[in-house]
Amino acid sequence: MSGETNPFGRITVSPRAIATIAYHAALESYGVVGLAHKNLVDGLAQALVKDPTHGVEVHYDGTHIDIDIYVIIEYGTRIKTVAGSVGNTIRYHVEKALGLPVNQVNVHVRGLRISNGD
């Protein structure tokens, strides 16, 4: 866990904390209906996750924050736009909360949810 030192001691931020921010930002993004496990075993593929660390992967080496997020998107939305918007929203919220630049946010669309027939 990298962090920074100030006169009173050290502040460290764990990847898990960053993942939680990303998780909540993603769920507030329009078009995202859930997160999926990053390591899919076939068949469990569409299991939506409730634990923030399962659908989000954070690499933080002290200077670069890289985030991978695995999402399920509402069928019938324009996936490219939704995915782009998720990436932007996550970057915005993480940077706002941490005051550190995010290097990259990779959005993996793991599936679509069909809510009713068109």
Add this chain to the structure above:
Amino acid sequence: MDAKETARTTQMVKSFREAPIDGMALKRLIEAGLTWLRTNQQLVNSLNVFPVPDGDTGTNMVLTMQSAFDEIANSSERNFGKMAHAVANGALMGARGNSGVILSQLWRGFARGVDNKEVLDAATLATAFAQARDTAYRGVVRPVEGTILTVAKDVAAAAEKALHETNDPFVMLEHVVAAAEISVQHTPELLPVLKEAGVVDAGGMGLYFILEGMLRFANGQSLEAGYAVVKPLAALQLEETRELIEPGQDFEVVIDFKPDAPLDLIDFYQRLEEMGTSIQVGEGDGIYRLHIHVPTEKRYHPIDYAMTLGTITKVAIENLVAQMNGLEAAGRGGKLTLTPVEPGQIAVVAVSPGPGIARVFASLGAAAIVEGGQSMNPSTQEILAAFENLPTDKIIILPNNKNIILAAKAVAELTVKQVAIVPSRSVPQGLAAMMRLVPDGDLEAVAEDMTAALDEVETGEITTATRSVEIDGVYTKEGDLIVLHNGKLVLSCSTLEEACLGFLEILHAENFELITLFYGADLNRQQANRIADLIRSAYPEQEIEVQDGGQPHYYFIIAVE
């Protein structure tokens, strides 16, 4: 608006509101919603609070609605439900930004709600609004209230409630628009970031404008003049209005003045709207700053008018067109994206009489554009300058006007680069030639191929006769409209409708496939669309396209192929 026009508008409103609301009516309403949203686009853009996630809500919503309208622009579908599905499809394909995605979901739900109805009635409209809300809400795990979603929810509730009072969809729309307005004003109470920034939600506001535009159209109100308000002087965003330059609005006038008496704002704006567009008014310490775009011949009118109101302290007049040309030449500012050329490739230099036509050439792969056309022929120097710095020595010039072909030929003598002239005598010929461009091909062969394409298109040009004359057996009076077919005078008449339909009749347009109308700087899109619809009903087999040409003098340049 004079009495005659008022009477005509009243008649139009009456016939529109009494006719069944079918697919064609929806098309008009969608166009109205889009137009009104576009008119107020900058206002919606200015409401953004998040610096990152959604930087330009107004623009995104306009582009989404534009895509929806483009999908149906050429359709003559009568079935309301089918038309609504096409709208939803178009919105989905063109959804831009968060607000655009939500908007596309609203249309998707709306279309589902009206499913296969031939015509719209009040009950169906209420169902459609409810479906729109449900579909939009399903798209997110944790809906944030105080956004476009909330407005959609309040709209659906208002429609449901109105159903107890009326069977008229337009009366219901009135209730809905009123509810949307209240809902938008309420958004800061639900979403703290809005309150902190002191704004209402941009997406919600955009949705409100779309609905209000439809209602305004149904009421025969103007869709051109936007909401104008007096802002604090510091909040004037005059730079941004550069993007709003409309053809014909050549001069920007900024006046500082101190009124002798408090301004009657409604009358004030009305007078200004008669003069021009992009009106902004700011106030600080009793000094008003007025900003307006006006046509060349009216450039002194705002000053004369401000004189009657009080004391003018400062006036600035700038020629926007000249400035924009400067910006475009410098490769920034303009919206023109030219095709970059690689060394060894063929670069096309096209002469274009209007900004819209320039964009079409650019989109087809032109590497450089030279402004010019009838009565504004570019010099050989200007043409030369356009390509001298391109990283290739294979150049094709499209003069697009018979008077420029010679200048283009002269250019070939002035440069060490290999230059081929494809002698296009009109814009449609130039565009037809562009279709044959093979950037990596052999210069001579490509030029030959492009030249062969010139005769594949028929050109019509509609303009005003500048003197009374008889040519080729056609007699025309000064001020009449005249139609040129491939440069030859074929028709003289008094209305644009007669001119367009007359030309197509002479040409036997029923034997062709595609008719493209490039409307000039003196017309707006709605006027052009009205004529396009007339042509569509006269030539149902042909595909009709409408493009903003932006050329001066010519109301229409018509390509028939």
